[in-house]
Amino acid sequence: MRDYKVPKYNYAAQFRALRDGLVPEIERLLLDGRYVLGPPTEEFERAFAHFLGGVGVAGLNSGTDALVLALDAVGVRAGDEVVTVANTFHATALAAARLGATPVFVDCRESDFLVDLDQVPAALGPRTRAVVVVHLFGQAVDVERAIGICAAGGVTLVEDCAQAVGARSGGHRVGTRSSAGCWSFSPAKNLAAAGDAGAISTPDPEVARRVALLRHFGQPRQNEHEILGYNSRLDAIQALVLSHKLDMVDDWSRARGEVAARYRAELSGLPLRFQEGAAPEEHVYHLFQVRTESERVRDALVDHLQDHGIDAVVRYPVPLHLQPAFADLGLRRGRFPVAEKLAVETLCLPIRPDLDEGDISYVCETVRGFYGTP
Known part of the structure; x- marks a missing residue:
């Protein structure tokens, strides 16, 4: 590990x-x-x-x-x-x-x-x-x-x-x-x-x-x-x-939201997209998804982050209709194009309520470094 x-x-x-x-x-x-x-x-x-x-x-x-x-x-x-x-x-x-x-x-x-x-x-x-x-x-x-x-x-x-x-x-x-x-x-x-x-x-x-x-x-x-x-x-x-x-959940959700807001602000000038459309209290940021422009870029960014000690992961790399467990449904690639694109273009940045200022800054600096942006 x-x-x-x-x-x-x-x-x-x-x-x-x-x-x-x-x-x-x-x-x-x-x-x-x-x-x-x-x-x-x-x-x-x-x-x-x-x-x-x-x-x-x-x-x-x-x-x-x-x-x-x-x-x-x-x-x-x-x-x-x-x-x-x-x-x-x-x-x-x-x-x-x-x-x-x-x-x-x-x-x-x-x-x-x-x-x-x-x-x-x-x-x-x-x-x-x-x-x-x-x-x-x-x-x-x-x-x-x-x-x-x-x-x-x-x-x-x-x-x-x-x-x-x-x-x-x-x-x-x-x-x-x-x-x-x-x-x-x-x-x-x-x-x-x-x-x-x-x-x-x-x-x-x-x-x-x-x-x-x-x-x-x-x-x-x-x-x-x-x-x-x-x-x-x-x-x-x-x-x-x-x-x-249980009494801490809402405070933890607010802290997660603050981390997410920092990520969005500090990474806003990069060729990345985020999960959009949430009104206040509609998102508790179990995961923070970042969408890149292609599978090649996504995989390279994950490798870059992990090489720099940041535990970035992919959720979910194969949509359900393409999983072997559901092969009997007979659904082919191309049937659900948005799900298929998200599967190969997204990754998750670490998001926890206990992330401190140094952690957040380091993650953002490392992502910007991948794109050659100070």
């Missing part, structure tokens, strides 16, 4: 401030023995529901499980279709496929890299059961418009909120106005557990009831199995970690 001067992650930084309060609670929990669900999980669920604005929350094992259980809970079954965007993480489409449904992709937009909602109505068909919009890289989709499209088409809206904890759309937190919001709290996320963790949020009592059954073997009571379920429960240690971090 390369020892980076500016790494993309700094997990330890978040725990230093929490150590005195969190470690004794973990010790008490280990001695108590109630490791799965229980009071710490219930307390986090209540706190996260309050943070979101008063919806139901169920803690789960992972963000991937959140997507699978949410689609199951809203009635996606084998033979159905689920519409989503071609440039997202694999789990978004995997969840539909794991239920026996067919992912149906639409392209994204050049300006904000988000799902092109103009294309969604034409993608809806007689077998469409749900649409999954993705708040990608931390920027919120227009949820109000997505709700209208789904209502007109008679289908269910689900949000993939894995990268956008705290972001707002139309003044509302994402994950609160659709049938289900799906959350990941894996270590790289803006609200991060010390391992895998996830959740589903929903304003719909029936969806909440079904998710509660699905995550716990389909049983309302011990040894009474009402439906076929899963084993996907947020463990108590991860719930403690998340509860201790």
Whole structure:
């Protein structure tokens, strides 16, 4: 593993401030023995529901499980279709496929890299059961418009909120106005557990009831199995970690936004483009995407940054319709041109709430140095 001067992650930084309060609670929990669900999980669920604005929350094992259980809970079954965007993480489409449904992709937009909602109505068909919009890289989709499209088409809206904890759309937190919001709290996320963790949020009592059954073997009571379920429960240690971090999320988002603003200002004269279109509070900058003019330039810039100790990475280098896992869909190169261009032209600069002035300046100077600009 390369020892980076500016790494993309700094997990330890978040725990230093929490150590005195969190470690004794973990010790008490280990001695108590109630490791799965229980009071710490219930307390986090209540706190996260309050943070979101008063919806139901169920803690789960992972963000991937959140997507699978949410689609199951809203009635996606084998033979159905689920519409989503071609440039997202694999789990978004995997969840539909794991239920026996067919992912149906639409392209994204050049300006904000988000799902092109103009294309969604034409993608809806007689077998469409749900649409999954993705708040990608931390920027919120227009949820109000997505709700209208789904209502007109008679289908269910689900949000993939894995990268956008705290972001707002139309003044509302994402994950609160659709049938289900799906959350990941894996270590790289803006609200991060010390391992895998996830959740589903929903304003719909029936969806909440079904998710509660699905995550716990389909049983309302011990040894009474009402439906076929899963084993996907947020463990108590991860719930403690998340509860201790939750109050800091909005401050961390503001700090990420300040880093992003500095990047935009200091790199504005270069032949680079950025994810655009976010109003205040609509972007929490899970990732900071930079778009170059070509794959050749992108790859050279990544190499240059890494050679200078900056942990720049590419997310996502192959759009979903070109992944071998979805080869049976028969989709060819050229089908979703914007997603394909973003896959080869974008890279992520390090963005963390603890980046200091020296880190930011060094990243910007190194990018400008690549272009020969002082």
